[in-house]
Amino acid sequence: MRLQPLPALADNYIWRLDDEGGATLLVDPGEAAPVLAALDRAPAAILLTHHHPDHIGGVPELLARWPGTPVIAPADERIPHATHRVGDGERFLAGPWTFDAIWVPGHTRTHLAFHGHGILFSGDTLFSLGCGRLFEGTPAQMLASLDRLAALPGDTLVCCGHEYTDANARFARAVDPDNPALARRSEDVQAMRARGQPTLPTRLDDELACNPFLRIDAPAVRAAVARQAGLDADAPRDRCFGALRAWKDGFRA
16 A cells, blocks of 8 residues: 655645555545546545545535546535545445544544554544644544544554644643653754655554643643643643643744
8 A cells, every 4th residue: 555645735635545446545635636636536535534625625526527436534524525425434335445534632622643554544633733722612622532542553644634743742742841752853853844744644652752732641741731721730631632622722933
């Protein structure tokens, strides 16, 4: 298999997965032009993680070019292009690939992630060194969603929807400055971006070692959040997580 992020819009990635037989899967095509420039045949299927326009905006033009392409998405009326709706825990076929749908609300109320073949398409729930903003969900919901993703195998390749890693690294270093794995990851990210390379996909075990939103139980992260937000050291996990997310929302570096 070949896995490729196609840059789109300002900082989105459309994910392209190809198999040896020539089938192609697309994930979250926020615009059509990068796909049409890269692909000369109909995709086997399109996966959509959530309803935001920067993740679904290219679908109508792609369907006009390749009518009948299966479009697999959450049950959400804000995604009008879906031909197949899937729910939490549902295993489904997308062309020659099999994926499991994982319900991960927080960024939006109906967000799904897709896991299969050692790959996680996490949309805007889990980012490299970060997580999505809470537009429609609560801290408790997002924390539970991230806990579910954190339980996947460590060698899972995380394919998220945006190139946010460098900015996320600056925040992560502010939260967890003495983390040597994070320091190495941050240096690697800066080098990749300087070369114009994507920082994705990333491995889940690297995220578990470096991403503060997956390390809410780490003493260093909890201490930093407690200092920043004035929380007790033994504050509930979801309250600590909400304070961490609020810190990130206002962070400038």
